[in-house]
Amino acid sequence: MQKRLTLFFTALLCLHASSALGVWNYERPDGNSSALMGCWSDESVSYTVGFNGAVFRRHMDGAWTDISDPTLAGAALFAIQETTTGAVYASGYRLGTPRFDSNDDGQVNADDTQSRYAVIFHYNGSAWEELSTPYDPESPFFASSFVSIWADEGGTVYFGGGKQRSSNSDEPSGVFLAYDGASFEPLIGTSSNAPSINSIQGTDAHVYLACSSGCMIEFDLRSREFSVMEPQNYAVDFRGVWKDTDNTLYAVAEGTYGYIFRYHDTRGWEPMAIDHQEVPPLYCIAGRGDLLIAAGSYGKAFYLDLAKDKFIWKELLTGTQSHINGLAMAGDDFLAATSGGELYRMTEKDPRTAYILANPPTGIGTLIEGTLTHQATLYDFSLGDIWKREWRFDNEPHRDPVPAFGILYSSTANGVNTAIEITGEGGEESNRELRITDCKDCTPHVDITDTVVKLFIQSGQTTQNTIKKVLEKSTAVSKVTARNGDSPWVISTKEYDRVLLKGGRDNENLFINEATSGDDFYLAVHRFKDRGTYEPSLTVYRENVTFIDGMIKVYGQRTKDSCTTIEVKDDDVIQSKPATGILGDIIEIHAVHGEKGNIKIQLVAVSDAEAKPLLKDNTLYIPMQEGVTTVGAIIQHLTGQELIDTATPKTPATEETLWDSESENTSVILEGGTNAAEVAYDPGTDTVTITIDSGLTTTTNIAEALSTAHDPVSGTLIFTGVLEVVWNKIWNINDHTNTATLPGMLTETVSTTVHVVDENDLDFTFTPTEAKLKATLCLADASDPSLDIIKWEWAVFRPTSSGYETKATVKSETGNAEVTISDLGKYDIGLQATLKDGSTLTMEKVDAIKIKGEHAGESSLEGASGCFVGAASAR
Numbered sequence: 100m101q102k103r104l105t106l107f108f109t110a111l112l113c114l115h116a117s118s119a120l121g122v123w124n125y126e127r128p129d130g131n132s133s134a135l136m137g138c139w140s141d142e143s144v145s146y147t148v149g150f151n152g153a154v155f156r157r158h159m160d161g162a163w164t165d166i167s168d169p170t171l172a173g174a175a176l177f178a179i180q181e182t183t184t185g186a187v188y189a190s191g192y193r194l195g196t197p198r199f200d201s202n203d204d205g206q207v208n209a210d211d212t213q214s215r216y217a218v219i220f221h222y223n224g225s226a227w228e229e230l231s232t233p234y235d236p237e238s239p240f241f242a243s244s245f246v247s248i249w250a251d252e253g254g255t256v257y258f259g260g261g262k263q264r265s266s267n268s269d270e271p272s273g274v275f276l277a278y279d280g281a282s283f284e285p286l287i288g289t290s291s292n293a294p295s296i297n298s299i300q301g302t303d304a305h306v307y308l309a310c311s312s313g314c315m316i317e318f319d320l321r322s323r324e325f326s327v328m329e330p331q332n333y334a335v336d337f338r339g340v341w342k343d344t345d346n347t348l349y350a351v352a353e354g355t356y357g358y359i360f361r362y363h364d365t366r367g368w369e370p371m372a373i374d375h376q377e378v379p380p381l382y383c384i385a386g387r388g389d390l391l392i393a394a395g396s397y398g399k400a401f402y403l404d405l406a407k408d409k410f411i412w413k414e415l416l417t418g419t420q421s422h423i424n425g426l427a428m429a430g431d432d433f434l435a436a437t438s439g440g441e442l443y444r445m446t447e448k449d450p451r452t453a454y455i456l457a458n459p460p461t462g463i464g465t466l467i468e469g470t471l472t473h474q475a476t477l478y479d480f481s482l483g484d485i486w487k488r489e490w491r492f493d494n495e496p497h498r499d500p501v502p503a504f505g506i507l508y509s510s511t512a513n514g515v516n517t518a519i520e521i522t523g524e525g526g527e528e529s530n531r532e533l534r535i536t537d538c539k540d541c542t543p544h545v546d547i548t549d550t551v552v553k554l555f556i557q558s559g560q561t562t563q564n565t566i567k568k569v570l571e572k573s574t575a576v577s578k579v580t581a582r583n584g585d586s587p588w589v590i591s592t593k594e595y596d597r598v599l600l601k602g603g604r605d606n607e608n609l610f611i612n613e614a615t616s617g618d619d620f621y622l623a624v625h626r627f628k629d630r631g632t633y634e635p636s637l638t639v640y641r642e643n644v645t646f647i648d649g650m651i652k653v654y655g656q657r658t659k660d661s662c663t664t665i666e667v668k669d670d671d672v673i674q675s676k677p678a679t680g681i682l683g684d685i686i687e688i689h690a691v692h693g694e695k696g697n698i699k700i701q702l703v704a705v706s707d708a709e710a711k712p713l714l715k716d717n718t719l720y721i722p723m724q725e726g727v728t729t730v731g732a733i734i735q736h737l738t739g740q741e742l743i744d745t746a747t748p749k750t751p752a753t754e755e756t757l758w759d760s761e762s763e764n765t766s767v768i769l770e771g772g773t774n775a776a777e778v779a780y781d782p783g784t785d786t787v788t789i790t791i792d793s794g795l796t797t798t799t800n801i802a803e804a805l806s807t808a809h810d811p812v813s814g815t816l817i818f819t820g821v822l823e824v825v826w827n828k829i830w831n832i833n834d835h836t837n838t839a840t841l842p843g844m845l846t847e848t849v850s851t852t853v854h855v856v857d858e859n860d861l862d863f864t865f866t867p868t869e870a871k872l873k874a875t876l877c878l879a880d881a882s883d884p885s886l887d888i889i890k891w892e893w894a895v896f897r898p899t900s901s902g903y904e905t906k907a908t909v910k911s912e913t914g915n916a917e918v919t920i921s922d923l924g925k926y927d928i929g930l931q932a933t934l935k936d937g938s939t940l941t942m943e944k945v946d947a948i949k950i951k952g953e954h955a956g957e958s959s960l961e962g963a964s965g966c967f968v969g970a971a972s973a974r
Contacts, residue, residue, distance in 0.1 A: 101130050101159055108196075108271070114259065115769070122585070123416070123418045123419075123435070123443040123444065123445045124443065124444045124445075124579075125162075125418065125419075125441060125442075125443060126157075126163065126395070126441065126442040126443065126444055126447060127441045127442065128147075128155040128163035128165065128442070129162075129163070129165075130157065130165065130166075131149075131153060131163075131165075131440045131696040132440055133150040133151045133153040133440055133953035134149050134150050134424075134437075134438040134439070134440060135147050135148065135149040135153065135424065135425070135436035135437060135438070135440055135441070135442065136148060136149050136150065136175070136176065136177045136178075136191075136424045136425065136436065136438075137176070137177050137178045137179060137246075137424060137425040137436055138179070138358050138425045138426070138427045138434050138435070138436040138442070139178075139179050139180045139181065139248075139427050140428060140429035140430070141181070141428075141429075141430070141614065142159070142349060142425040142429075142430040143158065143159055143430075144157070144158050144159070144796075145157045145159075145427070145434055146158060146179045146180075146181065146189075147163075147179070147186065147425075147431050147436045147442060148177065148178065148179045148189050148191070148377060149175075149176060149433075149436070150173075150175050150176070151173075152167050152171030152172050152173065152174045152176065153165075153167060154166050154167045154171065154176065154179065154189060154222075154227075154630065155167075156762075158372060159429075159430065161723060162187040163442070166222070167227075168226060168227050170220065170226070170227040170228060170229060171189075171220060171227055173193050173194070174191055174192070174193050174218050174220070175191045175192055175193070175194075175244075176189050176190065176191040176220075176939060177190065177191045177245075177246040177247070178190050178245070178246060178247050179242070179247065179248065180248045180250050180256070181250075182250040182256060182558035183250070183252055183253070183254050183756040184254045184280075185224070186221060186222070186223070186249075186254070186256075186280070187221070187222035187224075188219065188220065188221055188222070188248055188256050188258075188278075189216065189219075189220045189222070189227075189248075190218065190219045190220070190245035190246070190247075190248055190258055190260070190498055191217075191218060191244060191245065191246065192215040192216060192217055192218060192243060192244035192245075193215070193216060193218050194214070194215060195214055195215075195216055196214065196311065197214050213369075214236070214243070215243040215244055215263065216236070216241075216242075216243060217232070217241075217242035217243060217244050217245045217260055217274075218245075219232065219258060219278075221249065221716075230278075232276065232283050232574045233283065234283075235496045236283075237276075238288075239262075239285075239288030239289045239290040239291075240274055240276065240285040240288045240289075241274070242258075242260040242262050242274040242276075242481065243260070243261060243262050243272075243366060243647045244260045244263075245258040245259065245260035245274075245276075246259065246260050246296075246297060246298075247259040247260065247296060247297060247298045248299065249299035249300065249301050249306065251301065251303065251320070251509050252303060254279075254280065255277055255278065255279050255308075256277070256278045256280075256514065257275065257276070257277050257278075257286075257299055257301070257306060258275070258276045258277075258278065258301045259273075259274070259296030259297070259298070259308055260273075260274050260295065260296055261273050261274055261289075261294070261295030261296060261311075262289050263490040265935055269570050270289070270940065271289050271290075271291070271292040271293050271294060272289055272293075272294060272295045273287055273288075273289065273291065273293030273295055273296050273308075273310060273316075274287065274288060274289065274296070275287035275288075275293075275296055275308065275318070275410070276649055281511055286318065286323065286325075287308075287316075287318070287325060291325075291469075293310065293314070293316060293325075294310045294311040294312040294314050294558040295310060295311045295738060296308045296309070296310050296316075297309050297310060297311065297336065297337060297338050297339070298337070298338060298339045298340055298383075299461055300339075300340045300341055301320075302342065303320075304320055304321060305317055305318065305319060305913055306318040306319065306320060307342065307348065308325075308340075309337035309338060309340040309350055310336075310337055310351075310400045311336040311337070312336065313329060313330060313333055313335050313336070313337070313352075314327060314329055314337065315327070315328040315330075315337055315340065315350060315362075315368065316328065317754075318791070321815070328362065328367065328368065329367075329368070329762075330360060330367060330368035330369075330370075332830045333352070333354070333358065333368075333370070334351060334354055335352035335353060335354040335358055336353050336354070337350050337351070337352045338351050338352060338353055338380075338382045338383065338395075339351045339381070339382065339383040339384040339393075339426075339944070340383060340384070341385060341386050341391065343386050343391065343405070344388075347361065347362070348361065348362035349362075349371075349384060349386075349403075350368070350384070350389060351359055351381035351382065351383065351384045351393045351395070351718030352381065353380030353381060353382065353395065354380070355380035356377065356378050356379065356380070356744045357373075357378035357379050357393075357395055357396070357399075358370055358378070358381070358410055358900075359371045359373060359381065359384075359393055359401070365558050365709065366834075370825060371403075371410070371649065372410060372411050372412065372414065372649040372824035372825050373401055373411075373412040373648060373824075374411050374413045374414070374483075374652070374824070375401070375413075375414050378399070378401075378606070379395055379396035379397055380395050380396045380400050380425055380906075381393050381394065381395035381396075381399075381401075382394065382395040382396070382422070382423065382425075383395070383423065383424065383425050383426040384426065385426035385427060385428055385433060386426055386428075386471060387431065387433065387448075388448075388868065389404060389406040390402060390403070390404055390405070390448055390450075391403040391405070392415065392426060392433055392445075393412065394417070394423035394426055394435060395422065395423060396422050397421075397422065398417050398418075398419040398420045398421055398422070398423060398437070399414070399417075399418050399423075400414070400415040400416075400417045400435075400862065401413060401415055402415045402450045404450075408646070408649070409835075409907075410646065410648055410649025411646055411648075411649045411824075413450070413452070413482070413483070414482045414483075415450045415482075416450070416451055416452075416454060416480055416482065417435065417443055417657070418443060418970045419435075419437055419439065419441060419443060419697055421437035421438050421440075421817060422437060422438040422439075422496065423435045423436070423437050423441030423443075424436055424437065424438060428644045429444065431446075431448075432444050432445055432446050433445040445472070447537070451481070452481065452482045452483050452847070453480075453481040453483075453637070453639055453847045453848075453849040454480040454481065454849055455477055455478060455479050455480065455481070455635070455636075455637045455849050455850070455851050456477070456478045456480065456851060457475045457476070457477050457478075457635065457851045457852070457853045458475065458476050458477075458478060459475065459938040459939065460475075460851065460853055460854065460936050460937070460938045461854040461855075461856065461886075461934050461936060461938040461940060462474075462475060462853075462854075462855060462856070462938070462940070463855075463856055463858050463860075463861065463940055463942075464627075464629075464630055464855045464856065464857060464858070465858075467626075469713045470628055470629070471628070471629055471630055471855070471857065472626045472627065472628055473625060473626065473627050474624065474625070474626045474627075474854070475624070475625060475635075475853050476622055476623075476624050476870050477490065477622060477623045477624070477625065477635055477637070477851070478621060478622050479622060479623075479637055479639075480621070481637070481639045481847070481849070482751060483639075483641055484641055484642035484644050484654075485639045485640065485641055485642070486531065486574070486613065486640055486642050486657065487574070487611065487613045487639075487640040488611070488612045488637060488638070488639055489609065489610075489611050489614075489637070489638040489639075490609065490610040490611075490612070490623040490635065490636075490637050490638070491608060491609055491635065491636050491637075491638075492608050492609075492610075492623075492625045492627065492633065492635045492665050493608060493627065493633040493634060493635060493692055498849075499525060499606070500525035500526040500603070500604060500605050500606045500609055500611075501526075501602065501603055501604040502522050502523045502524060502525040502526075502529055502530040502577060502602070502603055503522075503523030503527065503530045503531075503596035503600035503601050503602050503603035504520075504522055504523065504600065504601070504602050505520075505521050505522075505523075505533065505600040505601065506518075506519070506520050506521070506523070506598060507519040507521065507533070507535070507596070507598050508595045509583070509586070509588065509589070509591075509595060511733060518563060518581070518582050518583060518586075518588075519563055519566065519567070519579060519580065519581050519582065520579070520580040520582075521570065521576050521578075521580075521598070521600060521604050522576060522578040522579075523575075523576055523577065523600045524574070524575070524576060524577045524741060525577065525603060525665065525721055526603050526604070526605045526606075526609065526611055527603050527604060527605045528549075528603070528605075528611060528613070529575075529576075529600060529603040530600060530602070530844045531548075531551060531600055532551050532552070532597060532598070532599050532600070532601045532603050533551075533552040533575070533597065533598050533599075534551060534552070534553050534554065534596065534597045535556060535566075535588065535590065535596040535597070536554065536555050536556075536590075536596075537553045537555075537556065537557070537558040537590045538556070540557070541555055541557065542809060542814045542815060542816055543555060543556045543557070543561050543565055543566070543569045543813065543814060543815055544569065544815075544816065545569060545570065545573040545575060547573060547574060547575050551576040551834060552573075552576075552600075554566065554570065556588060556590075558588070558589055558590035558964065559587050559589050559590075560587055560589050561587060561588055561813075562584065562585055562586060562588070562674040562813075563581035563582070563583055563584050563585075563586055563587075563588060564581055564584040564585065565578070565813040565814075565815065566581065566588060566658075567579040567580075567581045567584070568815065569813075569815060569863055570811065571658075572656040572657060572658055572815075572937065573657070574613065574657055576942075582810070583771065585926045608612050610623050610625070614827045617731065623637075627853055627855050629678075629855070630656040630855045630856055630857050630860075631734070631854075631855055632852060632853070632855075633852070633853045633854075633855070634850050634851070634852055634853075635807045635850065635851060635853060636848055636849065636850035636851075637848065637849055637850070638846050638847070639846065639847050639848075639849075640657075640844060640845075640846050641844065641845040641846065641847065641854070642654050642655075642657070642844070643655035643656060643657060643661055643842065643843055643844050643845075644841070644842075645665070645839045645840060645841045646824070646839060647665060647667065647801070647835075647836075647837075647839045648835040648836040648837070648839075649824065649825070650798045650824055650825045650828060650830075650835070651798055651801055651802050651805070651822070651823055651824065651825075652820065652821070652822040652823075652824050653665065653805060653818050653821050653822075653839070653841065654818060654819045654820035654821070654822075655817070655818055655819065655841040655843075656817075656818075656819060656953055657819075657844050658843060658844060659843050659844050661785075661841050661842075661843045661844070662840055662841060662842070662843060662845050663785050663786070663787060663817060663840070663841045664784070664785065664786045664788075664838065664839070664840045664841075665787045665788075665789070665805070665838065665839045665840070665841075666786060666787070666788045666789065666832070666837065666838050667789045667801065667832070667837040667838070668788065668789070668790055668791070668832070668837065669791055669792065669793040669832045670707070670790055671789070673775075673792050673795075674749070674775030674777065674790070674792055675692040675694075675772070675773055675774050675792045675796070676692065676771060676772060676775075677688040677689050677690045677691060677692050677693075677696055677744060677771070677772055678696035678697045678698070678770055678771045678772030678775045679769060679770070679771055680744070680767040680768060680769040680770065681732075681749065681767060682700055682702075682764070682767045683758070683764045683765065683767075684749065684764070685730055685748060685749055685752045685756070685758075686730060686733060686734060686737070686746055686747070686748055686749065686751050686752075687735060687745075687746070687747050687748075688700065688740055688743060688745070688746045689743075689744045689745045689746075690743055690744060690769050690772055691741070691742055691743070691744045692744075692772070692792065692795055693772055693773070693774050693792070693795035693796075694772050694773060694774045694795075694797075694800075695742060695772070696742055696743075696744075696769055696772035697717075697718070697768075697769060697770060697771075697772045698714075698717050698718065698719055698742060698768075698769055699717065699718040699766060699767070699768045699769070700718075700719050700721065700737070700766060700767050700768075700769065701718055701719070701720050701721065701766045702721050702723045702733070702758075702765040702766065703720045703721065703722055703723065704724070704725055705722040705723065705724065706724070707722070708724065708727075710722035712736050712737075712739070712740055714740065714742070719737075719740060719743075720734070721733055721736045721737065721744065723758060723765075726757060726759070727757070728757070728758050729754060729755055729756060729757055729758065730748050730752055730754050730755070730756045730757075731748075731753075731755060732751065732864045733746075734746045734747070734748070734754065742876070765792065774791075774792065774795050774796045774797060775790070775791060775792050775793050775795075775796060775800075776790070776796050776800040776803070776804035777789070777790045777791075777804065778788055778790075778804040778805060778807060778808045779808075780808050780811065780817055781808065782808060782810060782811070782812065785848065787805065787808045787817055787818075789801055789804055789805065791830060791832075793830065793831055793832040793833070794830075794831050794874055795829070796828060796829070796830050797827045797828060797829050797830060798823045798825055798827060798828045798830060799823055799826060799827045802821045802822070802823045803821075805818060806818065806820075806821045833951050852936070854934075854936070854938075856886065856940070857884070858942070859883075860882060860883040860885075860886055861882045861883075861886065861930070861932060861940050861942050862880075862881040862942070863878060863879060863880050863881050863882070863891075863893075863928075863930050863942075863944075864878075864879045864881050864946070865877065865878050865879070865928060865944070865947060867948065867953060868947065868948055868949070869948060869949040869950070870948070870949075870950055870951070871950070871951050871952070871953055872921060872923075872950065872951075872952070872953060873919060873920065873921035873950065874920060874921075874948065874950060875918070875919045876895065876917060876918050876919070876920060876928075876948065877915075877917050878891075878893050878909070878911075878915065878916045878917065878918070878928075879914065879915050880914030880915070880932075882932065886932065886934060886940070887934055887935040887936075888912065888914070888932045888933065888934055888935075889912065889934065889935050890911070890912055890932070890933040891907065891910070891911045891912075891914055891915075891916065891930060891931075891932055891933075892908070892909075892910050892911075892930070892931045892932075892933070893909050893910075893916060893918065893929065893930055894907075894908045894928065894929045894931075895908070895918065895920055895926050895928055895948070896927055896929065897913060897924055897925060897927060906920050906922065907919070907920050920948070920950065922950060923950050923951065923952055924950060925946045925948070925949045926946075926947060926948050926949075926950070927943055927944065927945050927946065927947055928943070928944045928947040928948065929941065929942070929943045929944075930942050930943075
């Protein structure tokens with residue numbers, strides 16, 4: 100490919116990725132450059148809206164059509180919906196002159212901030228009209244913006260938004276209106292102390308409003324009353340809400356990170372587990388059958404498959420890095436609107452967790468040392484917990500890579516004997532040193548670097564069989580043969596405890612990458628030799644991972660057949676310990692069982708005899724009146740609290756003893772409360788059992804216990820890692836699924852296609868080659884038909900002192916085109932051909948045409964116009 104052609108032809112990788120994923124298909128309405136902020140769809144038609152009054156409509160199996168008109172000019176639109184009667188409504192805001200006193204100087208003037216004011220539009224099928232809401236800026240039902248719409252079965256339309264007096268105003272701002280096609284009915288105004296309403300989702304009887312300030316509102320359409328459904332201890336803004344077919348509510352929110360909540364009748368809103376290290380803010384949620392999708396910043400999306408695992412949200416490939424602002428159900432498809440002005444449509448239910456892409460998938464080979472070679476970069480889009488990637492670069496039979504090999508010797512009373520034979524995994528990466536190192540009172544384990552495999556054992560106690568098991572569970576080797584399996588290994592002062600594994604060679608057609616972070620872990624670069632079609636593939640090796648009820652993530656050893664089962668149970672005997680302390684050497688206090696009883700007790704002097712105890716910031720404040728309050732009154736305050744089990748006076752004090760704060764300590768810290776989580780492993784059934792105190796033990800306690808689970812015989816740890824997906828959540832046996840089984844190490848193979856062509860496979864003809872003053876160039880494709888070209892783009896250009904000057908360009912979908920050029924000089928002609936697979940090929944013909952002056956000579960043409968009959972074409 101000539102470098103100069105890049106000035107005219109650019110292939111965008113992101114477009115190939117999004118259209119080729121097979122999950123989310125790329126769609127952009129023609130001519131749209133505005134951010135799209137919302138979308139709506141049913142089984143027959145889809146709509147999307149955005150900034151600059153952008154509105155597009157698409158009938159199923161049709162193209163996106165611009166249905167905006169001047170009425171929408173200047174409007175930022177966030178929501179749109181069609182009613183059962185066929186009416187279409189869109190809403191958002193416009194910027195305008197000040198509409199209210201934003202700086203509180205008592206008047207509305209030029210010193211006030213430019214205002215936003217809400218707009219609502221109605222579309223009758225051919226034109227838009229702006230509706231007038233009868234609420235001025237000082238009305239509790241005035242809105243600065245309406246960002247959400249929902250219509251019921253009867254055709255009544257509901258608009259949600261808020262009022263903003265100034266950018267730093269914290270006053271309640273939620274506004275909720277109903278429109279029956281003739282007039283607006285105010286349902287919630289700013290005087291109701293509701294925060295801004297960001298999303299609406301409803302049924303025939305109830306509407307759910309996702310609001311800012313961590314507030315969810317349930318509105319009863321029959322009684323016209325609302326109730327607040329507020330999560331505890333989460334400073335988030337709810338952005339979207341969804342109710343599935345079994346009436347379970349799900350909501351997405353944004354704070355510093357993104358959150359997904361589920362509503363439980365008795366426990367309220369609870370955060371759900373998301374299997375991703377960092378979750379960006381989430382803006383929208385939608386569902387279809389058993390599949391729910393939540394999406395937000397940077398194109399990140401997550402799915403919940405209720406048929407397979409109703410507790411864990413997992414990452415979903417979308418093919419975009421633009422913010423996803425809206426999701427809608429388009430029949431059986433998901434539709435996403437993005438801030439980049441594109442739409443993405445997911446037509447497959449399978450979220451696809453592994454995918455690779457070749458860029459370019461088709462390329463012209465070049466001769467290198469006599470061999471036709473094409474270099475392609477393979478990108479890995481696979482998701483999940485991956486610890487190794489194995490790339491194969493074509494579809495020919497493969498030889499396994501040659502493994503490294505080495506022997507460890509033991510030093511015994513009878514002399515040096517062959518002890519352990521070790522075979523590496525295969526390939527050059529297995530050529531490394533293995534060392535056995537003594538670690539007193541430790542569990543045998545392996546530490547792996549690029550050049551050294553360190554095996555830590557207890558000298559004289561760890562048997563060769565244990566060494567075999569530990570090594571084979573690591574990624575260091577593939578096979579270990581122990582000659583004296585029950586014999587313990589004794590660390591020698593000689594060189595018998597180390598060996599160089601050598602002899603490993605990589606198959607030319609194989610590349611293994613064990614990196615899991617960094618800039619290059621997701622790609623491989625390969626030169627494909629000779630022309631032809633290749634099918635490179637990627638096998639991803641996934642960690643041996645399971646989840647316990649979506650709360651705790653457990654990593655097992657890297658074995659293919661590991662089926663370790665984890666059971667959480669309660670034996671009905673409380674093992675947790677209570678915190679205790681003595682207040683002022685007068686009152687002995689015992690908290691309830693568990694860690695939550697570790698609090699501070701603080702006596703506070705008050706004048707109000709009716710004052711009540713207060714628990715705040717892990718301190719329990721007990722009211723006391725000087726010289727009046729008795730020990731018995733303080734005890735009564737204490738025992739009336741949920742965290743206190745018993746409080747009794749110490750001899751010689753009695754309950755009638757008056758408390759003298761000047762001579763007694765008025766605070767104490769209750770210490771010693773613990774949560775029980777006892778772990779045991781049964782090798783016979785390969786089961787890890789965690790015994791807890793239901794209602795006291797937390798996910799943190801369970802995770803800590805699991806991380807210590809080990810084989811009682813070998814001492815080997817059962818799990819390589821334990822992660823709390825939901826931190827410090829109290830575990831109730833009756834509320835959770837209490838068993839999980841590790842599946843073993845999983846692999847998944849995906850492939851793509853690389854098509855290598857000869858430079859002669861792409862060709863075109865042109866006439867004339869020279870002319871006077873000007874010429875109409877006739878361009879015709881002459882490429883090999885097997886290329887499957889679907890679009891041709893020609894450029895006529897020439898070098899200049901500052902680079903290249905493009906004289907003319909022309910596009911064609913038939914393989915034939917004509918273009919007129921003038922001005923004297925020599926010109927190059929470049930062709931970019933777009934193939935059926937979305938890739939592009941380019942070629943250039945240098946000094947292809949010369950335009951001469953009027954008197955340049957008798958042999959020159961008098962100028963040319965029109966294409967010659969019989970111009971060469973392969974089409």
